[in-house]
Amino acid sequence: xxxxxVGLGVMGRYMAxxxxxAGHRVTVYNRTNGRTDELAAMGAGVASSPRxxxxxxxxxxTIVTDDxxxxxxxxxPDGVLAGLAxxxxxxxxxxxxxxxxxxxxxxxxxxxxxxxxxxxxxxxIGARDGTLTIMAGGRERDFEVALPLLQAMGRRIVRIGEAGxxxxxxxxxxxxxxxxxxxxxxxxxxxLRLGLSLDLLNEVLPNSSAQSFEVRKLLDRYGxxxxxxxxxxxxxxxxxxLAVEMAKASGFDLPLAGPALVxxxxxxxxxxxxxxxxxxLRKLLG
Amino acid sequence: xxxxxVGLGVMGRYMAxxxxxAGHRVTVYNRTNGRTDELAAMGAGVASSPRxxxxxxxxxxTIVTDDxxxxxxxxxPDGVLAGLAxxxxxxxxxxxxxxxxxxxxxxxxxxxxxxxxxxxxxxxIGARDGTLTIMAGGRERDFEVALPLLQAMGRRIVRIGEAGxxxxxxxxxxxxxxxxxxxxxxxxxxxLRLGLSLDLLNEVLPNSSAQSFEVRKLLDRYGxxxxxxxxxxxxxxxxxxLAVEMAKASGFDLPLAGPALVxxxxxxxxxxxxxxxxxxLRKLLG
Numbered sequence: 001x002x003x004x005x006v007g008l009g010v011m012g013r014y015m016a017x018x019x020x021x022a023g024h025r026v027t028v029y030n031r032t033n034g035r036t037d038e039l040a041a042m043g044a045g046v047a048s049s050p051r052x053x054x055x056x057x058x059x060x061x062t063i064v065t066d067d068x069x070x071x072x073x074x075x076x077p078d079g080v081l082a083g084l085a086x087x088x089x090x091x092x093x094x095x096x097x098x099x100x101x102x103x104x105x106x107x108x109x110x111x112x113x114x115x116x117x118x119x120x121x122x123x124x125i126g127a128r129d130g131t132l133t134i135m136a137g138g139r140e141r142d143f144e145v146a147l148p149l150l151q152a153m154g155r156r157i158v159r160i161g162e163a164g165x166x167x168x169x170x171x172x173x174x175x176x177x178x179x180x181x182x183x184x185x186x187x188x189x190x191x192l193r194l195g196l197s198l199d200l201l202n203e204v205l206p207n208s209s210a211q212s213f214e215v216r217k218l219l220d221r222y223g224x225x226x227x228x229x230x231x232x233x234x235x236x237x238x239x240x241x242l243a244v245e246m247a248k249a250s251g252f253d254l255p256l257a258g259p260a261l262v263x264x265x266x267x268x269x270x271x272x273x274x275x276x277x278x279x280x281l282r283k284l285l286g
Numbered sequence: 287x288x289x290x291x292v293g294l295g296v297m298g299r300y301m302a303x304x305x306x307x308a309g310h311r312v313t314v315y316n317r318t319n320g321r322t323d324e325l326a327a328m329g330a331g332v333a334s335s336p337r338x339x340x341x342x343x344x345x346x347x348t349i350v351t352d353d354x355x356x357x358x359x360x361x362x363p364d365g366v367l368a369g370l371a372x373x374x375x376x377x378x379x380x381x382x383x384x385x386x387x388x389x390x391x392x393x394x395x396x397x398x399x400x401x402x403x404x405x406x407x408x409x410x411i412g413a414r415d416g417t418l419t420i421m422a423g424g425r426e427r428d429f430e431v432a433l434p435l436l437q438a439m440g441r442r443i444v445r446i447g448e449a450g451x452x453x454x455x456x457x458x459x460x461x462x463x464x465x466x467x468x469x470x471x472x473x474x475x476x477x478l479r480l481g482l483s484l485d486l487l488n489e490v491l492p493n494s495s496a497q498s499f500e501v502r503k504l505l506d507r508y509g510x511x512x513x514x515x516x517x518x519x520x521x522x523x524x525x526x527x528l529a530v531e532m533a534k535a536s537g538f539d540l541p542l543a544g545p546a547l548v549x550x551x552x553x554x555x556x557x558x559x560x561x562x563x564x565x566x567l568r569k570l571l572g
Contacts, residue, residue, distance in 0.1 A: 121494035133493050158489050160482065168480050169490055176473035176496035179542075180466055186540055187462035190529070193538050194454050196446065203444050204455055207419050208407035210462035212498030243476070252479050254472055255549045255570075256465075256542055263541045284541075 003027070003149065004053035004060035005044075006073050006080060007094070008035040010230075011120065012063045014127040015093070015153045017042060019061075022152035029053040029073075050074070054083030054090075059149060063093040066238055067100040074104050086112030091146055093134075095119045095174065097242050098164035101137065105163035114142035115163055118150060119170035121177075123231060131155045135173075137166035168246070175243035175257060178236055181214040181277060182260050188218055189284035198222060221278045230276040233268050240264060289313070289435065290339035290346035291330075292359050292366060293380070294321040296516075297406065298349045300413035301379070301439045303328060305347075308438035315339040315359075336360070340369030340376075345435060349379040349406075352524055353386040360390050372398030377432055379420075381405045381460065383528050384450035387423065391449035400428035401449055404436060405456035407463075409517060417441045421459075423452035454532070461529035461543060464522055467500040467563060468546050474504055475570035484508060507564045516562035519554050526550060 001024050005016040008030040016039055020026050027045035029052070030036050036046045047053035050073040054060040060080050062073055070092060074080050081104075084090060090108045092101065092115075101117040108115040116138035126132040132154035136143055143159045150157045160169045187210065191201050202219050205211065221230075240261050247254045267283050287310050291302040294316040302325055306312050313331035315338065316322050322332045333339035336359040340346040346366050348359050356378060360366050367390075370376055376394045378387065378401075387403040394401035402424035412418040418440035422429055429445045436443045446455045473496065477487050488505050491497065507516075526547050533540045553569050 121490075121496075123495065133490060135490060156489075156493050158486065160486055160490075165482075169477070169482055169486065172473050172477040172480070172482065172487075173491055173494045173496045175476065176470055176491065176498075176501065177494065179469035179472065180496065180498055183465035183469060183542055184462055186465065186542055187458050190461065190533050190536075190538055190540065191455070191458040194458070194532070194536060196451075196455055196458065200444065200446055200455065201458075203442075204407075204419060204421060204446075205459055205462065207442050208459045208463065209409065209499045209503075210407075210459045210466065212462075212466055212500075213495045214498075215462065217495075246480070247476050250476075250480060252476055253570075254476065256469055256472055256546060259545045260469075260542060284539075 001058040001149065002056065004029070004047065004057040004080070006050050006053050006060065006062040007064040008039065009063065009065070010124045011127040013038065014124070015063065016044065018130045019149060019152050020044060024149065024152065027053050027057065049078040050080045051078045051083035054080040054088070056085070057088060059089040059091060059146065060084060061091045061093060061149070065094070065235070067096045070094050070096050070100060070104065075107070081107055081111065084108065084111070084113045089114040089116070089142055089145055091116045091118050091149065093118045093120055095170050095239055096167060098167040098246065101164040101167045105138065114139065114145065116142050116146050117163060117166040118146070119166055120154060121170065121173055122154070134158070135160050135166040135169040137161055138163045171239065171243040171246055174239040177214060178240050179256060179260055180212050181218065182264065182280060184212060184215040184218050185281040185284055188222070189281055192285060218278050218281050221276065222281060230278070232273065233264070233275055233277050233279060234273040236277040237264055237268050287344040287435065288342065290315070290333065290343040290366070292336050292339050292346065292348040293350040294325065295349065295351070296410045297413040299324065300410065301349065302330065304416045305435060305438050306330060310435065310438065313339050313343065335364040336366045337364045337369035340366040340374070342371070343374060345375040345377055345432065346370060347377045347379060347435070351380070351521070353382045356380050356382050356386060356390065361393070367393055367397065370394065370397065370399045375400040375402070375428055375431055377402045377404050377435065379404045379406055381456050381525055382453060384453040384532065387453045388450045391424065400425065400431065402428050402432050403449060403452040404432070405452055406440060407456065407459055408440070420444070421446050421452040421455040423447055424449050457525065457529040457532055460525040463500060464526050465542060465546055466498050467504065468550065468566060470498060470501045470504050471567040471570055474508070475567055478571060504564050504567050507562065508567060516564070518559065519561055519563050519565060520559040522563040523550055523554050
């Protein structure tokens with residue numbers, strides 16, 4: 001297919017490359033120009049605006065930072081929606097609120113275009129290896145059109161429901177992973193403080209009922225010096241906040257997410273926003 | 287070896303049976319008599335006190351509910367220590383505070399006996415299948431003597447350090463698993479409340495960075511009607527409290543364990559003490 005691709009961040013650059021490897025013709029746009037060179041060297045076209053990335057394509061994919069960034073690349077005279085043909089498909093793979101997803105979906109459908117929210121989980125490694133889990137919300141027929149593209153970027157592709165439902169699932173998954181990261185850090189920090197070695201924690205925790213993806217990641221990264229994202233503290237914080245807001249809007253009490261958000265905010269405020277999210281473990285160790 | 291076995295609870299009954307299957311001669315004691323019949327039918331001897339279970343044995347294993355129960359079966363005229371020969375070995379596999387473990391260790395060593403704290407993780411399934419992870423604290427030579435017994439009950443046997451160190455590791459592991467259970471329940475409950483189906487949560491969460499042993503267990507058990515332990519709310523609560531006390535004693539701040547303990551206590555106070563720990567998910571759903 002002819003695909004526009006907007007957003008060449010930690011995830012997007014790999015995902016666009018995987019689309020090209022699967023034989024799709026890709027035209028990229030990124031707010032900062034530097035990021036486009038790598039894809040252009042692989043044969044991608046380069047657009048000068050989101051609108052231009054969308055013009056004449058069968059589908060355009062956006063994957064940017066937050067609700068405001070999605071609206072910025074979607075709406076307005078230079079936005080994707082201004083370039084998208086009736087009958088074409090907008091696939092937003094950012095992690096944002098279900099409300100914003102439904103707003104963009106409505107705009108796309110008004111002009112006769114299709115829409116999917118299709119946020120992903122699996123991190124930069126999953127993006128690189130094409131093993132992402134993708135949670136899609138939108139009409140069944142739009143999902144079917146998108147499937148070959150999604151399969152080029154991920155391994156497990158699940159339609160959750162109508163537009164916005166992919167985001168609902170993603171925020172639930174990220175709430176669980178974010179809080180799991182924090183409690184895993186809390187336990188590992190306590191163990192280290194009490195004199196248990198990293199080797200012993202490595203031997204026991206992943207082989208006990210304490211096992212989790214986040215325990216594994218923290219133990220693997222604790223030895224590293226770099227702590228560069230990966231998934232940054234500020235992105236993790238954004239997703240926690242979106243989940244808490246989504247719960248609040250539905251009147252559902254989240255017992256631990258509230259205190260967790262306060263603690264993680266304090267970590268970001270102390271200057272860790274750009275670091276990998278797992279830096280929280282080092283903060284606890286003081 | 288000739289082994290005394292004190293405590294035939296959810297875990298102990300399977301562990302004693304696995305010792306017998308490995309060829310050891312086992313004499314059991316349990317506070318309530320009914321539990322001994324099953325083991326006696328398999329050929330175990332039955333003792334009328336912890337002291338009698340220990341007399342003349344190479345090793346005696348205790349696995350009971352809490353610090354008070356360990357002291358009750360260990361000390362006093364009918365306790366294990368009153369029956370244990372110099373040169374024999376006391377292995378306590380309960381989950382208790384490192385302090386109490388060191389107190390019993392000192393008493394055993396004073397009378398020339400060996401001591402290991404050797405708490406386990408893996409639950410009733412791991413106890414049944416002999417796949418427990420066992421975290422041992424004590425002298426190297428006591429660990430070596432105990433190894434064939436521990437290998438009959440578990441798959442991964444790790445010496446953590448001196449007496450008490452097994453408990454330190456166990457409390458850290460249980461802190462992480464307990465908090466992971468709570469945050470997993472929080473996210474799953476939110477998802478269900480927002481209309482995501484159990485099938486979809488099952489498809490996505492274990493294949494995302496939200497993955498954990500506890501997510502898997504909660505999703506598996508949510509469909510069940512029974513909610514019988516397994517691992518009970520009151521036992522989970524006990525372990526959380528021990529971990530919080532251990533952290534406090536070392537001056538280490540646990541950001542989320544405090545609020546978590548308050549919430550889980552409220553769950554127990556509402557009458558759930560005997561239920562499986564995963565009943566917390568249903569409580570959140572109201």
